[in-house]
Amino acid sequence: MKPIQIAPKSPRQIEKARTAYQAGQYRVVLREAENAERILGKRADASYWQMAAWLALQDTRKAGEILHDGLQHFPDDIELMSLGGFVLLRNGEHEEARQLLQRCVGADPGSLSAWVHYAALLLELREPAAAREAASKALAINPNEATAACNYALALKETGEMAEAMPALRKAVKLAPGNIAIRANLLFAMLFAEDTTAPELLREAKTYETLLLAGPRLPREAGAPRRTSGPIRLGLFSNDLMRHACAYFILPLMAHLDRSRVEVVALSLNPLSDHVTDKIRLHANEFIELAGKTTADVVETIRNAQLDVVMDLGGHTGNSPLPYMVHGLAPVQMTWLGYPGSTGLKSIHYRISDATCDPEGFEPHYSETLLRAPTVFCTYAPLVHSPLNAYGPKYRVQETPALRTGAITFGSCNNLGKVTDQTVALWHAVLARCPGSRLLIEARDLDNEAVSGPLLARLARAGIDPVRVACIPRLATNQYLTYHDIDIMLDTVPLTGGTTTCDALWMGVPVITLAGAAFHSRMSASFLHALGLDGLICRDAQEYVEMAAQLAADAGQLNALRLSLRQRFEQGPLADGAAFARWMEDQLAKAVGPHRPVDSMPGSHDGVYFSGTWHTMAEIVIAVAGLLEARRHIELRALLENFSAKWPRHWMVPYVLAEIEHRNGQHEAAVDYLMESIGLRTYHLPLFRLLNARLDEYQYDKSMLGEFLQQQLGVTLAFLEQQGAPTVLEVLGIEVGQEAEAEREHA
The missing domain is CATH 3.40.50.2000 (Glycogen Phosphorylase B;)
Structure with missing residues (x-):
């Protein structure tokens, strides 16, 4: 959402800055505001227009620098505080934004822009009741303020009150028909409305595209370098590369992609990060931070990455990749996950779907060509915090x-x-x-x-x-x-x-x-x-x-x-991330093929890429054995977490956890984890041998184990007792000749 602008009375240079802003000449705004400070000295209105210009240029970090400098000189200036709250919101500094905007509306309850920006912040923080109240305060000051009407509608949407929300949002669009952010919010809100049809979504999405195309174009320079060999370079472009609903589906794909065929470049628009961002960094070949950059800089950065495919993961939601992708960032552009409808952009060539979500005959619902996965349009892995x-x-x-x-x-x-x-x-x-x-x-x-x-x-x-x-x-x-x-x-x-x-x-x-x-x-x-x-x-x-x-x-x-x-x-x-990844690799190869030669020979699938290296399963197992024998439990847990994106439910994990609990004297937990491991690998005899030995050591009853062995495996307890407790290497299936490698691993 764009900020609400204030037009304080000011001298000639500031008036020129304001006129230039209204004309979209943001570099001129900066020049005139700087001239005002050079001639007249430090001024709050000069800081204000510099901050507004940097915001319009999408350089939110520079706007933040201007804000902090301005507030040092003019800590109580209402216009600086109001627009500054929006700058802090864009930079992910939510608590600082809350404090500043609360101070602003407290000092001047009649500040329209402050209430509008405060409502936007509360929506970002998912506090719809408070956002609705703040938006109502703004509308009481000016019932025809488009952004205030939009914020009010979005607050209603968040609580399911669509009968009231949609008219308010339609009003906002009518008040500001050229506002791209309001149009995107309408496209998202339409998903919640009972009477919305797919053709209506497409029509609205095409109007959104028209607004994007009305802005300045950033064509690729003639003769700019393009990739001509090597694995396909796939850019995953999103504002949500963190703990967000999309992560449950992004991580399994990243973990299963064959890096000899596809390199993954994560493109993040969000200034914030969390532990899920760390996981995505770990599984990406590259992670490029784009927050705070101007549109031109984002486009140039992505083009310089020489990607073969850029995949939009946001659609018409939040801080969307679409205003950048309209300029053409790669030979092939796709959309997946973020928005359950068409982008409306001709520059987006493909959309990932399946035959249940989009049965035959649904093609007219989209501006993109549908790529239907064999069964389901994504794969899922549970995203437990630990x-x-x-x-x-x-x-x-x-x-x-x-x-x-x-x-x-x-x-x-x-x-x-x-x-x-x-x-x-x-x-x-x-x-x-x-x-x-x-x-x-x-x-x-x-x-x-x-x-x-x-x-x-x-x-x-x-x-x-x-x-x-x-x-x-x-x-x-x-x-x-x-x-x-x-x-x-x-x-x-x-x-x-x-x-x-x-x-x-x-x-x-x-x-x-x-x-x-x-x-x-x-x-x-x-x-x-x-x-x-x-x-x-x-x-x-x-x-x-x-x-x-x-x-x-x-x-x-x-x-x-x-x-x-x-x-x-x-x-x-x-849950079959491997099959979905193979299908995705094939689709990427077909899409990129007309643009450059693509090596279609698959590589190894028995490992996982993280920390800049492909680790085979054999290497992981040897590392687990070495760390387990060395009792380096913290490193061991970290290793297991690293491959959990690819194997979220692997028998080896509860086995290792059982060994750790055994060493910590937690007998009940050790048995519980061993049983879980057996449930995931029912016919692995060394696990039964270990469970038998542990039950003896803990003096637990073994009658149920005996019955299960006889019924399911045709094996007696006496046979297990003759075999004795297995070694770590036996349980993990490591050959004797690999012991030296395991020792080197934990040396």
Whole structure:
């Protein structure tokens, strides 16, 4: 969102700066503002226009430098504080932005720009109730301020109040028809509106493209260098290379791509980073930071990287790659994941999809050519904050909660923006059909009355008794665990679950979805189809309600389905990152082939790329053995986490964790991890030999182990006891001749 500009009264040089700004001549703005300071001395309005110009040039870091210098001289200047809050927001300095903007509106409650920028910040921080209040303050000052109207609409969208949100957003577009940011927000909000169709999305996306093309063009220089040999250079371009929904799908692809065929260059627009960013850095051949650069600098930087393919991962969301990609950054440009609809840009050649999300006949919905994956348009890996914890008991599928509570609990763990009136009507019908059932809703800030109160009021107006509803705040420490309290997930409409649907299915919770007539209303259907659960994909509201009632009617059958889902998920195409990566490599080769020669011979797939090196599985196993024998447990955990992006559920990990717990004297945990390892590699006899030895050492009962061995493997306990406890090398399958290499590894 662009900042709101103030026009303070000022001398001739400042008036020239303002006139130049309105004409889009931002370099002239800088020159005139600097002239004003040279002639008249340090001035707040000169700092203001310099900051505004650098913002317009997309150099937010330079704007930040001007801000900090200006506030040192003029700490109470309202215009500096107001625009400065927006600069801090763009630079990811959220707490500093909050403090500055709160001080600004406190000093001048009539500052339109301060309330607009404060609302934008609160939206970024996902505080919709406060954002709505701030936007209302701005509209009270000027009802026809387009950005204020847009912010107000987005705050309504975040709480699912689309009937009021869409008119406000349409008003914002009418007030500022040339505002690209408002147009992008409209495209995103349309996904939540009940009456949106795919052709309407495409028409609006093409209007967005027209606005982009109306700006200055940045053509590639004649004779600029292009790559002519070597692996395909793939740029993953995003503002969300961090803990974001896309990461659950990006990391598995990066970890499985054959680096002899495809090199991965991560292109980040975000000034912020986190532990997921660190993982992406680790698995990328290169990581290029673009935050704070001008549009021209971003375009030049990416072109100089000589990429064969640039893949948009943002679409019409947030700080989008599209305004840069319209200039043509690589011979081939694609879009994937970020936005469930067309970009509308002719410069984006391909879109990754599948036959469930985009059945035959959906081609007219897109300006791009569809590349349909064989089964599903992405693969998923759980993104537990500490990946090794995923092997612990609290993340395992548990029995359906109805067996202990005596009542069915339906659930939703989606963003509240998806809880539209249409969704609420479906939920009311389900609860009415299933007397005694409850509804659990998990979302951000539901422990805040300003958020939960309006939600419960909406549900009550639809006929859902708030007594039957549990509001659970989404907390990082509770990730995935809420699913233990949900029997059946009720999907949202028209915008279905994405990551949350995969989360639920991985945790064993079946999801009932209503498939619509556009990609954004068919994502959950694609995931369910990939797992062979087509019966949970409904064609209309009646089927949705009947399926919910059918599942709820038999807790025993529901439990059997639940306990089978984790294995079905992990052995199916939705978790088959290797197969999806091979398909993606082939598609990239076909797309790049017309532009330059491509070596199509696949290399080794038995390892993973991280820290700038390809590590084969044999090397990883030898390193694990060496570190385990040397008791270097911190390094060992780090190594296991590094390859978890490719193998999120590998038997070797719980085995190693069992050994660490054994050495720490944690016998119960050691046995638990060993059992988990055996579950992932059932017929590996050394694991059974080790478990037998540990049970003897801990003086635990072995009768169940004996029964299992006899029934499943035809082996007796006596046979295991004759074999004795295995060595680390035996369990890991390392040949005797490799022992010296293992010793060198941990020397």
